[in-house]
Amino acid sequence: MRLNCPLCGDRDLREFTYYGASVYADRPEGGWSEAWDDLLHLRDNPAGETNDLWYHELGCSAWIEVSRNTVTHAISDTRLLAERKPAAKGAKA
Amino acid sequence: MRYSGLSVLKEGLFGNKGWKPVWREPEPKAEYDIIIIGGGGHGLATAYYLAKNHGLTNIAVLEKGYLGSGNVGRNTTIVRANYFLPGNSEFYSHSLKLWEGLERDLNYNVMHSQRGIINLFHSDGQRDAFARRGNAMVNQGDDAELLDREGVRRLVPYLDFEQTRFPIYGGLYHRRGGTARHDAVAWGFARGADQRGVDLIQNCEVTGIDIVDGRVTGVQTTRGAIRAKKVGIIAAGRSGQVAAMAGMRLPIESHILQAYVTEGLKPVIDHVVTYGMGHFYISQSDKGGLVFGGDLDFYASYAARGNLPMLEHVMEAGMTLMPMIGKAKILRTWGGIVDMTPDGSPIIDKTDVGGLYIDCGWNYGGFKATPASGWCMAHLIATGEPHEVARRFRLDRFRTGHLLDEEGTGSQHNLH
Ligand SMILES: Cc1cc2nc3c(=O)[nH]c(=O)nc-3n(C[C@H](O)[C@H](O)[C@H](O)COP(=O)(O)OP(=O)(O)OC[C@H]3O[C@@H](n4cnc5c(N)ncnc54)[C@H](O)[C@@H]3O)c2cc1C
Ligand SMILES: [Zn+2]
Numbered sequence: 001m002r003l004n005c006p007l008c009g010d011r012d013l014r015e016f017t018y019y020g021a022s023v024y025a026d027r028p029e030g031g032w033s034e035a036w037d038d039l040l041h042l043r044d045n046p047a048g049e050t051n052d053l054w055y056h057e058l059g060c061s062a063w064i065e066v067s068r069n070t071v072t073h074a075i076s077d078t079r080l081l082a083e084r085k086p087a088a089k090g091a092k093a
Numbered sequence: 094m095r096y097s098g099l100s101v102l103k104e105g106l107f108g109n110k111g112w113k114p115v116w117r118e119p120e121p122k123a124e125y126d127i128i129i130i131g132g133g134g135h136g137l138a139t140a141y142y143l144a145k146n147h148g149l150t151n152i153a154v155l156e157k158g159y160l161g162s163g164n165v166g167r168n169t170t171i172v173r174a175n176y177f178l179p180g181n182s183e184f185y186s187h188s189l190k191l192w193e194g195l196e197r198d199l200n201y202n203v204m205h206s207q208r209g210i211i212n213l214f215h216s217d218g219q220r221d222a223f224a225r226r227g228n229a230m231v232n233q234g235d236d237a238e239l240l241d242r243e244g245v246r247r248l249v250p251y252l253d254f255e256q257t258r259f260p261i262y263g264g265l266y267h268r269r270g271g272t273a274r275h276d277a278v279a280w281g282f283a284r285g286a287d288q289r290g291v292d293l294i295q296n297c298e299v300t301g302i303d304i305v306d307g308r309v310t311g312v313q314t315t316r317g318a319i320r321a322k323k324v325g326i327i328a329a330g331r332s333g334q335v336a337a338m339a340g341m342r343l344p345i346e347s348h349i350l351q352a353y354v355t356e357g358l359k360p361v362i363d364h365v366v367t368y369g370m371g372h373f374y375i376s377q378s379d380k381g382g383l384v385f386g387g388d389l390d391f392y393a394s395y396a397a398r399g400n401l402p403m404l405e406h407v408m409e410a411g412m413t414l415m416p417m418i419g420k421a422k423i424l425r426t427w428g429g430i431v432d433m434t435p436d437g438s439p440i441i442d443k444t445d446v447g448g449l450y451i452d453c454g455w456n457y458g459g460f461k462a463t464p465a466s467g468w469c470m471a472h473l474i475a476t477g478e479p480h481e482v483a484r485r486f487r488l489d490r491f492r493t494g495h496l497l498d499e500e501g502t503g504s505q506h507n508l509h
Contacts, residue, residue, distance in 0.1 A: 001400045014402045018392045018507060020346060034492070040504040041344040041435045041491040045333035047395040070347075071395045 004078045007060045015058040022053040022065045025081055047071055053081065096200055115280060116287035121294050124320040125153045127474060128312055129327055130299045130335055132156025134165035134275075134460065135452055136327040137282035137293075138467020139474070141199075144289035146468070147475035152291045153321075155314060157298035161279030164329050165460065167397070167429035169352050169386050171365055171376065172461040173210050173270035174235045177226045180485030180497045181438060182233045187482045188465030189235065189269060195464060201281030203273050204379060210270030210365040211245060213252075213414075215259040219370075223265040230267070238266040249366060251417050258413050259370045270365060272376055278463055302338040308447035309339070323448045325474055330395070330430025332453035339446050343453065344435050344491045346506035349390045350457045351399035351428045353407065355421040357381030371410035375418075383421055385411060389431070389457070391507050399428040431457045437509025438497035441469050441479070442488040450474050451488065456509055 001013045021044065028035035044050075052066045063081035068074070079085070094100070094113055104111050127143060129136045132154045143149045156162070174189035176182045191198075192205055214223050220239075227237035242254060245264045254261045287293055294316070301313030302324065311320035328335045330347045358381050367374040375385035387407035390399045404426060412419055434440065434454040439462065441452045452470040455462060469483035479486075485497060491504075502508040 001402075012402070013400060020393065020506065037492040042342045043333065043344065043346045043506070044342065045346050045393065047331075047334060047347075050393065052392070068392075070393050073394065073396055073400070 001073055001075070003054060003064070003066060003075065005056050005059055005062060005064060006078060006080050007062050008056065011056070011059055015056060016064075017055045017057045019053040019055060022051045022081070022084065024053050025063070051085075096202075115284045116293055119292045119294065121153060121155075121297065121314070121316055121319050122292065124311070125292070126151040126321065127323045127325065128152070128319060128321040129154045129325045130312065131163070131326070131328040131331075132160040132283070132293060132295065133163040133327065133329055134161075134279050134282065134463040135329070135455070135466045135470065136325070137279055137286060138463050139325060139327060139452065139470040140286040140291045140467075141282045141289070142467045142471035143475060144286060144291055146471060149475060150290035152286075153319065154286065154291060154293050155297045155299055155312070155319075156293070156295050157315075159295050160283050160293060161276055164429040164431065165279045165463070166276050167352070167427060168275055168460040169374070169376070169384050170272040170275045170460060171210070171270070171374070172205065172273050173267055174233070174461075175210070175212070175226065175230055175237065175265070175267050175270065176499060177229045178497050178499055181499055182229060183482045184465055184469070184486070185461065186233045186235050187468070188462050191464035191468060192273065192461075193269075195281070199281040199285050201277065201284060203277040203281050205271065205273040206379070207269050207271040208364050208376070209248075210267045210367065211240070211249060211264040212267070212367045212369065213245070213264045214262050215370050216262065220262055227265050236267060236269050238268070240264045240266050249364060251361075252366070252415055253413065256413050259368075272365060272378075274379070275460060278460075282463075282467065299335060299338070302335075302449070304339060304446055304449075309449040323450070323474055325470060326449070326451045326453065327470065329453065329455060329459070330432050332432050332451070336451065336453075339444065339449055341444060345432045345454055346393050347395055347430050348392070348433050348507055349394040349396060349399045349428045350386065350431045351390065351403055351407070351426060352384065352386040353404070353426045354378070354382040354384050354424050355418070356424050358383065358421060361417075366414075368410060368414045371413055373407055373410035373414060375411065375415075382424060383418060389433075389507055390428075395430055397428050397430060399426075431455070433506040433509060435491055435504040435506055436496040436498040437500055437502070439466070439486050440488050441466065441473060441483045441486040443473065443477070444488065
């Protein structure tokens with residue numbers, strides 16, 4: 001499996017660190033609330049299409065959102081987290 | 094039919110023509126008292142102990158594939174009780190005691206082999222941590238011995254002790270740890286449950302969970318609707334999806350864990366050896382294959398196969414630790430979908446839906462838990478109360494902060 005970093009191009013999987021569904025980037029405001037339980041623990045965990053958060057740790061240090069299929073491992077698209085699709089942002093899909 | 098040395102001898106003499114199918118293949122009834130979703134090790138053990146310990150037998154186990162087609166037949170078969178935290182410690186201790194009587198109890202050879210486990214350590218700090226863990230094991234009533242380097246060398250002289258990456262300082266030796274034949278565990282529990290009247294229904298995927306006024310009333314399946322008073326979700330890597338049928342969102346991310354086996358060799362590795370620093374562990378099966386594995390692939394996955402980087406990493410670690418295995422040929426590699434929780438510990442609890450129970454979150458260590466998980470889940474379903482050795486495996490512990498983070502790696506599913 002290779003990931004296409006928008007800045008560095010096609011790179012070996014081992015350069016990246018995985019952080020789960022990209023909603024992980026949407027930190028709740030303020031102190032403890034149920035929203036933190038949601039963020040830290042609960043997962044949609046879909047079998048199929050998902051938007052993941054990866055960090056190009058051994059490359060340019062960019063945070064990347066990856067559209068990926070958890071059943072086939074096929075990667076359909078990658079983008080910088082900063083340029084996230086509005087639909088994906090905050091969505092629980 | 095009871096198995097015995099005599100029956101094996103007799104069948105051997107008469108061409109093995111007298112063996113009967115080990116379980117029935119019943120059609121699903123319209124209604125059961127209890128339905129178990131998932132015919133893996135834990136689901137079958139739960140059905141078995143519901144019947145044996147609680148006298149409940151109007152039960153169906155619904156399995157979407159064949160019995161034992163999930164992780165119970167894909168794991169690397171290590172059985173141990175070397176946990177540290179209160180909550181985990183008493184549970185795995187209970188499980189190991191059940192293992193020690195399992196073959197007699199089931200009248201089935203699960204090839205439980207207490208060959209001993211050696212967890213290697215490679216620094217003073219790690220030695221301290223292992224000494225502390227060993228003390229916790231002894232305090233729990235289980236066994237642990239701290240070996241120095243020479244002690245390890247006496248047991249497993251073939252390791253590369255002077256390797257530059259992680260020189261070996263010693264090991265924590267757990268004599269009662271070992272392995273078992275994974276498929277046989279599924280078959281043994283299946284046979285025991287079937288003999289007590291439990292219906293084992295294969296090729297029956299649950300597609301919906303029926304809930305009326307906050308209580309479960311049955312399930313929808315690929316073989317029609319089946320009513321039930323109580324339902325247990327015991328679906329390992331697929332737990333999230335089954336729970337979603339009841340409107341639940343679980344603290345679980347499904348990940349891929351790979352394992353590898355070589356061609357059969359003469360006996361060479363007598364113990365289970367784990368090399369945590371290098372992400373590698375190994376044992377030798379009774380057929381002679383070297384069975385080994387490492388860490389997760391680290392990304393969420395429902396594919397029962399992994400990627401090459403982890404394979405390469407595991408091979409490298411194996412070669413660092415025991416160069417002698419370098420010429421063994423890999424026969425097969427595979428993967429299983431494991432249900433990772435944010436603290437690395439499991440869940441055995443009721444849900445907010447009346448009559449609906451869940452047993453999940455076994456991460457990559459649920460094989461050794463099979464008897465105790467079944468025992469405690471059966472207790473919960475039968476009595477409505479958690480069993481005393483599983484009372485901390487609560488579904489709400491993440492929200493309330495009562496985590497059981499054995500490795501202390503924090504709230505990230507793939508780090509446990
Ligand atoms: C490579 C690997 C190595 C491992 N090594 C070890 C080890 O050395 N020691 C150890 O203790 N543990 C180990 N484990 C972990 C252990 O295998 C699991 O934690 C344990 O098997 C999970 O419980 P189970 O046996 O009930 O799961 P499974 O056998 O996966 O059972 C779940 C069942 O539910 C069924 N199911 C799912 N959805 C549905 C549905 N909708 N309808 C009907 N049925 C459904 C599945 O088909 C499956 O048969 C390992 C796991 C892997 C993958
Ligand atoms: Zn990059």
